[in-house]
Amino acid sequence: MMNEAKTVSLPAHPERATMEGKNKFLGFWLYLAAESVLFASLFATYLALRHSTMGGPTGKELFQLPTVFLATVLLLTSSMTSVMAILSMRENKASRMKAWFIVTLLLGAAFLGLEIYEFTEYVKEKHTFTSSAFGSAFYTLVGFHGSHVLFGLLWISTLLIRNWNRGITLYNAPKYYLASLYWHFVDLVWVFIFTVVYLMGKVG
């Protein structure tokens, strides 16, 4: 069908050129609206419970801002590289798009590695999922975000593997676009976590 796209010129917005693409575009924005409410509920729960440490270490004592700052830089940079990937997609440059997505994947994986390291450090200091309501709320909120990052990595990898030998088509362009949209959303949520959990936690 449309698989031999290398010779075909693409429209300016291949991700929205077909009805299916338009539907996906709109449907995914709506899904992200629901995800926002989901994270808002988790943030509200965390804010209500963040002082319930029950004698365990507080956020002020726990959080290592340099590590978290490094993680933030990695993740926000990965957002930018996924923008580069989508710009390449719109210019119908498949190998450049793939390269940018791979950089995105590496940055995301590095972020996830730092988060796992951070969690193990906290557990050593007796701050666990079951030690207090603060612990439960912290690991649930940050962990939900972390599992979103993991899901995004799996998603983008699957997309790349599946379409490795195929050019950009009207069928797979919406898929690339949505994956990058999801990635931006996950990064955006992190900005709130960085502020609400870590910066506010450091202030006390």
Place this chain on the structure above:
Amino acid sequence: MSQMAHAGKKPLLWDYLTTVDHKKIAILYLWSGLFFFVLGGIEALLIRIQLMFPGNTFLVGKTYNEIMTLHGTTMIFFVAMPLVFGLMNAVIPLQIGARDVAFPFLNALGFWLFFFGATLTYVSLFTGSAPESGWTGYFPLSDNNYTGHGLSYYAIGLQISGAGTLIGGINFLATILNMRAPGMTLMRMPMFAWTTLVSSTLILFAFPPLTVGLFLMIFDRLFGSHFFDPAFGGNVVIWEHLFWVFGHPEVYLLVLPAFGIFSEVIPTFSKKRLFGYHSMVFATMLIAFLGFMVWVHHMFTVGLGPVANAIFAIATTTIAVPTGIKIFNWLATMWGGKIRFTSANLFALGFIPTFVMGGVTGVMLALPPADLQFHDSYFVVAHFHYVLVGGVVFGIFAGLYYWWPKIFGRLLNETLGKLHFWFFLIGFHLTFLIQHYLGLWGMQRRIYTYLPGQGFELGNLISTIGAFLMAIGVLFFVANIAVTFRKGAVAGNDPWDGRTLEWTLPSPVPEYNFLRLPLVRGLDAFWIEKQAGNKEMLPAEPLGDIHMPNASFLPFLMSLGLFIAGLGFIFKDQYNPAFLYVGIGGLAITLLTMFLRSVIDDHGHHIHHEEVESMEGGASLS
């Protein structure tokens, strides 16, 4: 040769397990919803039998709590939601002139998630302990110290079916916003499409808080977190907030589609256009908006303080205004119309006074000082049954009688329909009107018995007799369905002299809905053409091949994976940590099917126009 010929040869069961056709998914939703309606109704009768006499020992203690909890959970999540979704699926693409929903695959996935979530919740009945802390699942009643493992079934079952609802909501939003026929502007959409759009928006914003609440409940119960455990700094009021941020919009997202149905039924059977269409649209949006602003009225007695209570009391009473606009518009639609008292219209007419009564008691409950008196009494039980049965169930019945011929090609029997209506209406008021007084006389809700001489005997006896009259009404409906399938009158395209696009299509509707997408020239598009002397819609496109989605077994498998995962996690809690691996295995099945969905290209198929033309010429399309 053709996809359609193949489709005709598929075994019925496999066809329904793999279908992505919104009309077949509608039928799946309707049958499951009606099945759970009978279950929930039997539970209601058990409750009423126990309360029929003082000191009765028919159903006491834990068993009573379980049946009461299942009744509430079932009626809200496994009856009202699927029946509303069933009607939406059956009608919405037809009303807006679309060949399909925006995401046919997700539509099937939404149904199977609901189905397996509901089934999982009912598995609890066979493994020793059903949920028992009320459909609201309040903590600390829902934690491991006070309840058996039924609450794990509740949490995971609702989580799975809630995911299905969210998917369905997104699907209808995208469908209505993107897939309307040429000329069908938003302000030319039928009211049912409008209310579906608005209530899908409510789903979009109301279900995620429930998702989070249920996750926290699951974590607390299965993995030892302490969200709702004050001994470790947790807070039970968080559950109440999350539950009601979802729970209050939930009643509006159920009742708005019912309002939409009445706005279709009343004009059709009054032979007039809907009075005040624009104000109806505005009122719908206003109700939805205010519906989000009022969840704290379920928490007036929690002690959030007078300022919070006052704000939420005012927001709550304000909802009476747009609702009143709607009521007067329906009355004005009938004014001077040629009213036909069909079964569908009877349910619409019966709804108006019933729902107004529920609204009035709602305003009474919205005032915090009065609410402190009514709280946890039968007055509250009476109020929400007036709203949910008088609004949603009457709406569903009106919609079923109205659209049954379009869905199945046969007209439901009118005599049985009228018997159904009168038994149901009289039984309903007999059951629940007296419960207001029982509440005012001091009878608490959720109790399983009372003592002789407290003054509750007569009221409870009347209430139980009413419940049995309602059950007889439903039996007439069941009989009606059976009779209709055996020898119902064949419906034809347009049995009610309808006004909207679905009545331009054959009954039942062919798989591709519209041979050619219609050109819409105004509100009540079909009526406009009829007035202009046209027998059918003007086409907006030439005849061509029709693109259709492929059937798929993956939605069933994805949901089955989550069902197995749910069972594994619940049994881990109940018996043995090793069941955790069953849970993880179930999740793996789901992830694997998601992976398959990602890597297998699905371009759909085309129905060739020659083939369609030959079929349109022929008689039966199934």
